[in-house]
Amino acid sequence: MIMSVTFHQTAKTFSQLQESMVKQFEAADGSGTFKYHPWEKEIGTGITSVLQNGSIIEKAGVNFSKVSGPCTPALQNALQTKASTYSATGVSSIIHPQSPWIPIIHMNVRYFELSDGSAWFGGGIDLTPHYVIPEDAREFHISLKELCDRYTEQFYPKFKEWADRYFFLPHRNETRGVGGIFFDRIQASDYPLNNEAMTAFCCDLGNLYPKLYARLIDRYRDQWVSEREKQWQHIRRSRYVEFNLLYDRGTQFGLASGGNAESILISMPPQANWFYNFEPNQGSMEAETLTLLRKGIDWINYKADGISY
Amino acid sequence: MIMSVTFHQTAKTFSQLQESMVKQFEAADGSGTFKYHPWEKEIGTGITSVLQNGSIIEKAGVNFSKVSGPCTPALQNALQTKASTYSATGVSSIIHPQSPWIPIIHMNVRYFELSDGSAWFGGGIDLTPHYVIPEDAREFHISLKELCDRYTEQFYPKFKEWADRYFFLPHRNETRGVGGIFFDRIQASDYPLNNEAMTAFCCDLGNLYPKLYARLIDRYRDQWVSEREKQWQHIRRSRYVEFNLLYDRGTQFGLASGGNAESILISMPPQANWFYNFEPNQGSMEAETLTLLRKGIDWINYKADGISY
Numbered sequence: 001m002i003m004s005v006t007f008h009q010t011a012k013t014f015s016q017l018q019e020s021m022v023k024q025f026e027a028a029d030g031s032g033t034f035k036y037h038p039w040e041k042e043i044g045t046g047i048t049s050v051l052q053n054g055s056i057i058e059k060a061g062v063n064f065s066k067v068s069g070p071c072t073p074a075l076q077n078a079l080q081t082k083a084s085t086y087s088a089t090g091v092s093s094i095i096h097p098q099s100p101w102i103p104i105i106h107m108n109v110r111y112f113e114l115s116d117g118s119a120w121f122g123g124g125i126d127l128t129p130h131y132v133i134p135e136d137a138r139e140f141h142i143s144l145k146e147l148c149d150r151y152t153e154q155f156y157p158k159f160k161e162w163a164d165r166y167f168f169l170p171h172r173n174e175t176r177g178v179g180g181i182f183f184d185r186i187q188a189s190d191y192p193l194n195n196e197a198m199t200a201f202c203c204d205l206g207n208l209y210p211k212l213y214a215r216l217i218d219r220y221r222d223q224w225v226s227e228r229e230k231q232w233q234h235i236r237r238s239r240y241v242e243f244n245l246l247y248d249r250g251t252q253f254g255l256a257s258g259g260n261a262e263s264i265l266i267s268m269p270p271q272a273n274w275f276y277n278f279e280p281n282q283g284s285m286e287a288e289t290l291t292l293l294r295k296g297i298d299w300i301n302y303k304a305d306g307i308s309y
Numbered sequence: 310m311i312m313s314v315t316f317h318q319t320a321k322t323f324s325q326l327q328e329s330m331v332k333q334f335e336a337a338d339g340s341g342t343f344k345y346h347p348w349e350k351e352i353g354t355g356i357t358s359v360l361q362n363g364s365i366i367e368k369a370g371v372n373f374s375k376v377s378g379p380c381t382p383a384l385q386n387a388l389q390t391k392a393s394t395y396s397a398t399g400v401s402s403i404i405h406p407q408s409p410w411i412p413i414i415h416m417n418v419r420y421f422e423l424s425d426g427s428a429w430f431g432g433g434i435d436l437t438p439h440y441v442i443p444e445d446a447r448e449f450h451i452s453l454k455e456l457c458d459r460y461t462e463q464f465y466p467k468f469k470e471w472a473d474r475y476f477f478l479p480h481r482n483e484t485r486g487v488g489g490i491f492f493d494r495i496q497a498s499d500y501p502l503n504n505e506a507m508t509a510f511c512c513d514l515g516n517l518y519p520k521l522y523a524r525l526i527d528r529y530r531d532q533w534v535s536e537r538e539k540q541w542q543h544i545r546r547s548r549y550v551e552f553n554l555l556y557d558r559g560t561q562f563g564l565a566s567g568g569n570a571e572s573i574l575i576s577m578p579p580q581a582n583w584f585y586n587f588e589p590n591q592g593s594m595e596a597e598t599l600t601l602l603r604k605g606i607d608w609i610n611y612k613a614d615g616i617s618y
Contacts, residue, residue, distance in 0.1 A: 037586070048585075050585045050586075052584070052585060059583075059585070061585075170564075171564045171570040171573075171574075172570060234580070238577065241550060241554070241581075242554060242574070245550070245551060245554035245555050246554050246564070255479075255480045255555070261480040261481060262585060262586050264480075265480075265551070265583065266585055268547065268583035269583065270582060270583060270584070271543070271580065271581070271582045271583075272550075272580070272581050272582075273579060273580045273581075274368075274574065274577035274578065274579060274580075275361075275579070276357075276359045276361060276368070276370075276571060276575055277346070277359075277571050
């Protein structure tokens with residue numbers, strides 16, 4: 001199948017973005033290094049880069065892929081299209097930290113071209129604290145708004161609300177974390193932007209991502225962790241597993257398109273636990289966290305109301 | 310909505326089956342006891358019974374439910390029907406043992422009635438050894454064939470092949486375990502049987518289930534477990550999580566119909582681990598197990614070919 005010049009250029013830019021992110025996360029961790037695992041399958045190529053058992057990061061993946069193929073019925077359904085073929089390139093990343101005081105974080109940017117001539121960008125970033133600290137959520141959202149506003153002020157309000165809707169577990173009636181931004185099927189022409197600007201937006205997001213995370217690492221790296229917090233971390237990770245396997249469209253697209261299973265499932269935490277009907281003690285910091293896992297919180301203007309652990 | 314007399318009778322029988330199974334598993338464990346958690350939601354009622362941290366059983370669920378409601382588009386899709394309402398009753402159970410030498414096991418029976426007048430039985434049982442021991446798989450399948458043959462010789466070959474197809478992880482290209490039997494949308498009238506016989510078949514299966522498991526408990530309860538086997542158990546459990554959240558129709562039906570999330574997800578293991586690209590050593594018992602996780606093995610006539618751990 002024929003890929004456009006734009007597609008190849010975007011793929012090259014995303015591949016460089018992967019390298020940039022890997023270097024920044026290695027610096028943030030201080031001791032761990034990513035191993036590169038290139039793969040080649042019928043649908044295309046990719047490089048999975050994985051860091052395991054660093055000082056700060058327990059498991060991280062930064063994946064680049066460049067794939068194309070026929071739109072099977074499952075893919076047509078997933079992509080809501082009747083086009084016969086697609087090309088897709090993207091970078092997808094997730095970090096599971098050692099310490100429960102440091103959040104899980106995820107970022108993804110992608111570019112799609114379909115045989116019907118349509119082309120779009122998608123992506124997002126979201127923060128999943130094991131313990132929700134409103135001030136961290138506020139700073140995270142302020143940084144995202146600043147980034148978005150540099151391109152168009154239409155982005156942040158739209159993409160923030162989209163993240164609230166997307167990163168949500170209906171069976172638990174809780175959000176995955178404190179949200180972030182999410183966008184899909186964005187065509188530059190729908191905004192006062194062109195394709196180069198959309199690519200630049202994706203790269204800015206990808207480069208902001210390790211910086212936002214480094215700030216959280218610095219803040220919590222020395223905080224003492226007891227068994228209680230480790231247990232809670234493993235429970236919160238089980239919700240992360242539930243989201244990714246039950247609802248995440250990237251995971252479903254990847255597996256349905258015959259992608260590399262180990263690369264796609266690098267998002268799985270190193271360890272997750274399920275206890276039947278676990279309920280934190282009233283008034284505990286775990287219980288507080290649960291009250292904050294809901295849609296529609298205006299984090300930028302959030303007043304913490306005396307929450308302090 | 311109006312439920313038929315048959316529906317109420319079947320639900321009562323299944324409720325008694327739950328009690329019978331609970332008693333048998335408590336006897337097999339020796340020290341653990343099930344706690345009963347009745348629930349009531351818009352769609353109906355149920356009793357979740359859970360055993361955690363027994364001597365042999367780490368986590369077990371034996372769930373009964375009796376529900377009905379409108380067939381939403383998601384449910385119409387899941388049930389492949391255009392009927393407007395459904396009623397469903399069933400017992401579903403799963404056991405996660407402490408020891409990796411003892412397999413995970415699952416059993417489920419269910420009865421459906423739709424507003425278009427159709428009614429059917431479904432269910433199944435399957436064994437997921439952390440280490441596949443061919444002789445255990447052989448005994449398991451012989452017992453299932455004996456049970457099936459008492460009703461009709463059509464069942465075992467059909468249901469065994471169905472289990473191979475159903476309990477399969479396409480993204481891993483591996484079966485969940487050594488299979489068992491699986492059946493869905495079975496109408497008594499398609500066989501030389503009536504509804505009473507189908508209900509009896511389901512109950513016989515439900516009562517055989519703890520007996521088959523008790524045999525495996527007796528065989529492996531005293532086998533020494535090292536760190537290596539625990540690690541492998543946690544990896545195998547992660548595959549179990551992947552199957553249940555990505556593919557299991559019962560889980561999807563339950564969550565889509567607004568069922569009780571904690572009851573449905575009682576199937577999740579107490580702990581699961583994901584390591585990137587874990588590959589067991591060549592010739593190890595872990596590697597042997599992977600070669601046996603494939604469809605189409607005729608376990609009843611399987612010759613072990615010198616596999617022995």
